Amino acid sequence: MEIVLSLIIVLLLELGVVGFFRIKKKFSLEKLNIEEEQRRIIEAAEIKAETLIKEAQLEAKSRLLEMKGSFDAETQETREELKKEARRLSKKSEKLDQTEDLLIQKEAELHGKEAEINEKLEAVASDEAYYANLVEETRKELEKVSGLTLEEARELLLKTLEEEARHEGAKLVKKITSEAREQADKEAKKIISTAIQRYAGDFVAERTVSVVHLPGDEMKGRIIGREGRNIRALEAATGIDLIIDDTPEAVILSGFNPVRREVARLSLEKLISDGRIHPARIEDVVERAGKEVDLAIKEAGEQAAFDLGVHGINPELIKVLGKLKFRTSYAQNVLQHSFEVAFLAGVIAAELKLDVKLAKRMGLLHDIGKAIDHEVDGAHAIIGAKLAKKYGELDCVVNAIAAHHEDQMPTSVYDYIVQAADALSGARPGARKESLENYIKRLEDLENIANSFDGVVNTYAIQAGREIRVITESGKISDEDAVLLSREIARQIEENLTFPGQVKVVVIRETRAVEYTKK
Incomplete structure (x- = not known):
């Protein structure tokens, strides 16, 4: 068993040594390849670097040459400009030198003339003294010959000059007046003729009736009544005097107040028509007649304002305006006259490119004072102005009323327009009459x-x-x-x-x- 293990170990060792050497050999080959590749890369980089350096050098040389050419061109242009400026300065310097020489020459001439003038001034001063003495001697001689002193001669001369000046002034006044009339007459005639042509009012104005016609003379007795009670009641109720005389079939009404006279006229006509005449009936009829007249007065004022397009007048002022229907001036009905003045003033204002409605308002109200001038002391223009101001009319309207007869100084062109329209309405043929x-x-x-x-x-x-x-x-x-x-x-x-x-x-x-x- 041990032997087997030993063999195995030996075998493994041999295999490891062989593998090692193989790996080592492989690594050595790869190392050689890497070094060869590095060498090639380095050589290629060096070649490329040399190429880039050469290209950069060429480009730098090209740019240097280009900049040098541009610099040379600019330098040449600057040199040309400097040469031109130098030539211009040279010419200017020459001109300045010539001017300086000329000034020096003129200065010398001026010094010579100054000396000459001084000599002449001295001569003039000498002559002046001589002539002053001569004038004084002549003056004394003239005083002896003429018997006039200097002051007397001066007064005589001034008087002569004054007469000549008056003569020349009269000539100038005549010339200016003629020229002004030539220019003004044309425009004035055009405006006034236009105003008159556009107004179609009646020539004969309505007059206040002061006579009541009776159906027969027997009616006079009924009006007088038993012991005069009817006529006394009528006079007491109306404030008007009834004159019953030998005039056939007529009763004369006498009273300073035209409105009361109108109330009396209507009352008497109603009583005559009804036939019942007694004090109680008279009071009732007079009361109803008074209401009718008040209504007629209001309607007359409203109608005049409406026809002219004048709005916003205080109702109380409208009533006063309506009273002008029963007021006459030189036999001309004042309300009709006021209507005419308003119309003419409006036409004139239109021709002059002014406010037509304002001019009409001034014309309509210009104689408003005549409605109450028998009750209040003073000129009707001033009375009318105060009345208009009381009821809230504009200051320009108030001033036009006060100034239409120059009781107050005119302050605007509208004041003169109202004056002209008033003169046109009152001065036309048939408008007025006098004794x-x-x-x-x-x-x-x-x-x-x-x-x-x-x-x-x-x-x-x-x-x-x-x-x-x-x-x-x-x-x-x-x-x-x-x-x-x-x-x-x-x-x-x-x-x-x-x-x-x-x-x-x-x-x-x-x-x-x-x-x-x-x-």
Whole structure:
């Protein structure tokens, strides 16, 4: 058994030694292969490195050559620019040298002229002293010859210059006035004619009726009543005096309040129509007539505002406006007149590219004071302005009402528009009438004002007092003086007379040559 084991051990040892040597041999071969491969890789790397180095050297040389060429080109361009700049500076330096020489030359010339001027100034100063002495001697000689002192001669000269200045000023006023009229007349005539043409109001305004016609004279007794109780009751209820005289079939109503007079007229007509006339019935009829008139007043005011497109007026102010239906001025119905003024003011404002509604509002309310001017002291324009302000109208509307007769100074173009529209409505033919005595007196006043001026020979008021022609002496009044005379007469008329519309003042200066034949 031991022998077997020994054999096995020996066998294993032999096998291990053989395997070892085989492995060792294999490792030696592989090592040789690895070293050979390393050698080849190193040689290939060295060859590649040499190639890369050569390529890098070639590329560096190429870039160096390229940079050198670019540098040389830039250097050459810079050199050319520097040469050009040097040539330009050289030319500029030459010009500066020439300018410097020229300035030196001019400076020398100026010094020479300065010396020459100084010499002339000295000569002028000497001459001035000489002439001053000469003027003083001449002045003294003139004072001796003329008998006038220096102050008297100065006053005489100033007076002469003042007359010449007035003469020239009159010429200038005449020229400016003519030019202004040429420009303004065209536009003004266009606007005013457009306003008038577009308004189609009636020429004859409605008048307040103050006479009640009766069906017969026997009705007068029934109106008077037993012992006059009916007429007393009617007068007490209405505040109007009833005049029953010999006028056939008519009763005259007399009272300063047009609204009360209208209430009395309606009441009397109702009583006559009904036939029952006694104090109790009279009070009932007067009360109902008063309500009807109040309603008619309100409706009249509302209708006027509606027709004109004027909205937002205080209801109380509408009632006051409606009262103008029963108010007349120179026989012209004031409500109708206010309607006309509002329409004309709106047309004028439209032509001037202004607020048409505002102009109409001012025109409609401009105479609102006439509704209560018999109850309140003062000018109707101021009364109307206070009334409008009380009921919340705008300040511009209030001012237009106050300024339409210049009781207050106009402050805007709307104020002048309302003035113009008011004059157009009141001055058109047939709009108003006045008594013969007042008419004649106004014409006489116009002529007397013109005749009060020196140089006026005759004066004629024509066209119902809307034009006054003044005949002057040609020897006393020149053409320029005629312009000043017309303006002065117009100013005196404005200050001393009240008149509707405008008064045209025409000053006539003419020269007449008269010769007679011999027998």
